[in-house]
Amino acid sequence: MEHVELFFKSVFVDNMVFAYFLGMCSYLAVSKKVSTAVGLGAAVIFVLTVTVPLNWLLDQYILQEGALSWLGAEFAEYDLSFLSFILFIATIATMVQLVEIVVERFSPSLYNSLGIFLPLIAVNCAILGGSLFMQSREIESFTLALNYGFSSGIGWFLAILAIAAIREKIRYSNVPAPLRGLGITFIITGLMAIGFMSFGGMLTGGDEEIEVSEVRSAEVEKTSELNTENIAQNETLEVSEITPQ
Template structure:
């Protein structure tokens, strides 16, 4: 059985490379999984206080999103779809993500104890990060995707989530609590900042479509 690595869209300008670039840019910017669909907000708001921790979690989320999108594509195409059990996709995807995150957690704990300690409980909670699961589920609605498209779609969404949390962390580090009105400190100002960042990403709407 041959895995279709890529499916080019008829009439797409520039061929496969251009199509993959469009998919990546659209997933990262115009259809940002965090700022347009509000998936993965819990860890986004909780972790984005420090740039270093945000970078570590963002890279982990981007990596998991990329790899699990490709794995779940293969699972759907060659297991659940041929067997006519697509209704099990949700459960199977969760199991795949949980298993992969467990492997990642063990690797981080062994090779980067400082990052593992900084991320704390949020590293295992990547398992229930709805952004990662959402990417795999949204991918099923993309007609004509091959393995390369699925991989790039996952990478684009992961990089978009990483970019959003880095922007939030940078802004929150620059803010001084004593310059913020008492009634806006904490969650209120964080939500306001999130809204402003989301407006910035909305500015890309219409520029790239996929």
């Protein structure tokens, strides 16, 4: 259940684009065609899925205070958390370089259409944001970190795919001149963000209902206990009144 909740929250409620506005430069620049948006979105999914769990391992076994205790008792007091940014970015840059090599080898047309934005995934805010959010939220296990990286990538992929499909259709629409280009794109992005954030009520409503039901059941138990005590007291009084002095 925890994995499912984390997946849907990362895709819809905590979407990298619509909730935190991370990776907006690539989101706006490469969303003019669906084909290029799909290619870049798939690359982002791969990089996030690989880098978030890798950076989780780095954080758990190298960076945190006491994480080096597996090397020996003399290393237990070391705290290398100040190196988080450097090591996280190094991991991301390595994976992006691998993606760039693979895309150039197997899809030269996609490589040319993405242009400079493919290597710029290394400095994409959404990629680094995934690792930093993983660290700040104190994700407890490797599988949860893997889930979080994959679902965050899916969320970014859905965002750029949706805006690319809309922008392709908008070319044939009569958009007012002052809003053409980035103006109408920002308006559509804001409307989609409202739609994605509305999933928050669906994901948290069940927890609230469970809490309310628990409170009500506790109140009912207390009431029944009080009623039982009152009945017992009344019976005691009646017996004492009937008993001859």
